[in-house]
Amino acid sequence: VISRLEVTLPKDASDRSYSIVVDPDPGAADRFAAELCARLPSGRIGVVTDDTVSRLHLGRFAGALRARGRRVAAAVVPDGEGSKSLERAAEVCESFAREGLDRGAVIVALGGGVVGDLGGFVASIFLRGVAYVQVPTTLLAQVDSSVGGKTGVNLPAGKNLVGTFWQPRLVYVDVTALQTLSDRDRAAGLAEVVKHALIADAELLTLLERRAADARAGDPALLAELVLRSCAIKARVVGDDERELTGARALLNFGHTVGHAIESASHKSHPLRHGEAVALGMLAALRIGRGVNPQGGAAALEPRVAALLQALALPTNLDAWLSAETLARVAVDKKRGGDTLGFVVVDTPGTARLVPLPPLRIHEILLGKNEK
């Protein structure tokens, strides 16, 4: 069953509604091409993808578009976070300009989070902005980064310090693409599903607990359901606060403040996947929630979430990661406002709230110096 979510971004008179299509069946590339052509009937197509995804999936997607008479150019970047750079964005724009893409062009980001962030950024700046479509091929991208319109590249000074808010015109999720995913990457994607459950959908949390083994094994129908429910949550939160102005969107950062710090610190020794770091970051956030409000629900939730993460083959050894370097990185998180961090805590599954906290208090709670 092909599912479809209609997303309307309300705070704008212009037409910026789009569809998220979750397609679990074989042959999705052709249906994707039909959908793209129906929505964006003209213009050359510029596909942004990476080495691995181009080998696995570019042929069938580009082929399906060409079979419908579309001209397709592809810009293939190296795998990995290193491609999220302004230099790489410049190269992709240059190649599309030389291929003759004009303002009517459509950029297709075919790949995981890196390709989505880079491709969306390129679409937002090429000729002052052209249409783009996300075709996420990793679970992380399918359940999270392909929805929401945040694009970004890194600077030497930090991750995602440059970017735009630029909404896709279509997100087409080919669930069968996940068959080529490693167990580790699948687990990393499931971490963001746990996050969505914790901040907005208590029922999704129970589903994950009940079927953790199936999720870990990559059951296709279950993955399709997890993707759909995750996208619905993300799209709803983003619709309330597209540009991260009211604080509503900040709830999606649950587990990410400490998670980002752990992820960055991990690159020196044992690099963690983003989702793995978020798993640890969620445990940190629950501990902080307990520290802030010892009588609240976070205390009971902590072991429950740890058990779920373990069942999903995600790391739970938070204390091993709380180095001085990690803690220092928490303090320079770019979302800081003045001297406090807006920190997201969850007391009850399905409900998140933002608590202003000074970084020092976060350090104290994380290290167990919690005698206030």
Added chain:
Amino acid sequence: VISRLEVTLPKDASDRSYSIVVDPDPGAADRFAAELCARLPSGRIGVVTDDTVSRLHLGRFAGALRARGRRVAAAVVPDGEGSKSLERAAEVCESFAREGLDRGAVIVALGGGVVGDLGGFVASIFLRGVAYVQVPTTLLAQVDSSVGGKTGVNLPAGKNLVGTFWQPRLVYVDVTALQTLSDRDRAAGLAEVVKHALIADAELLTLLERRAADARAGDPALLAELVLRSCAIKARVVGDDERELTGARALLNFGHTVGHAIESASHKSHPLRHGEAVALGMLAALRIGRGVNPQGGAAALEPRVAALLQALALPTNLDAWLSAETLARVAVDKKRGGDTLGFVVVDTPGTARLVPLPPLRIHEILLGKNEK
């Protein structure tokens, strides 16, 4: 007399109105700082400027901001079009990140068109977009590029192939800054005033004709009036079509299709200023208007505009510039839609319209092969 235009961009529910202040009096830097602080009361300030402008004007503007307790970091780029690059944008973003500018920061673009385009682009991508303010210091920037929210940098493949639409929160025009401008740069700026007159303000055209000598000599009160009337026209046209979707904004391209081609071709031998190339491009557009509609008003307007341009010390030797290279560049203008160019013609002063024309027809008319 300090004049003020309130600009509201209508097609958006969010608050994106801003002021254009035209300040002809000495001591403008201090009033600018007061205005900026009133509108954007907090946040560090990142000034983008170039070598020449930093020598001439940075001290008083940064000093006035610091006197009001604001923290100011400056990124000084080399003079000239070469600074409109993604590499330079990356450097400026990196330096602002290292200075600790956060999402509450305010970017001030202090300089001419290059600095305005680069500074606006940086503001639109730094931390996914921060506020920015234009302080144009050349006549070209004061009458044209500082208003409208188009930002851009160049690629090897062409000019302004990368950019955004990002509106300033304030445009503060210090007319006294024009005292440091060369005669040639002042004349180049006047070309865009002539353009605004031709497409939207017949009375402004008569004013320019009547006081061409004063304009050429840089009479301050006259320049202030020309800036104000130009900004009013530009802001009105942009308000009708912020993102160049309906064709209304395209009217601002009068003289620019051939003008850009001449400007690019000129860099091999005798580089023209943008405004000088636009002067020639307007004569080309009038010739094309006459070719398309021999009975229309363009025939009478052509010698009148040529006389005005001459009185303003702007080039009028169009035929000398119509090389094969120039004509080839007209055909690859990025604003083409399909096989025709949307070409702006003026038959009657103050009224412009868009005519679809195949590039070959443009070539024929320009070269006088006009026997249809």
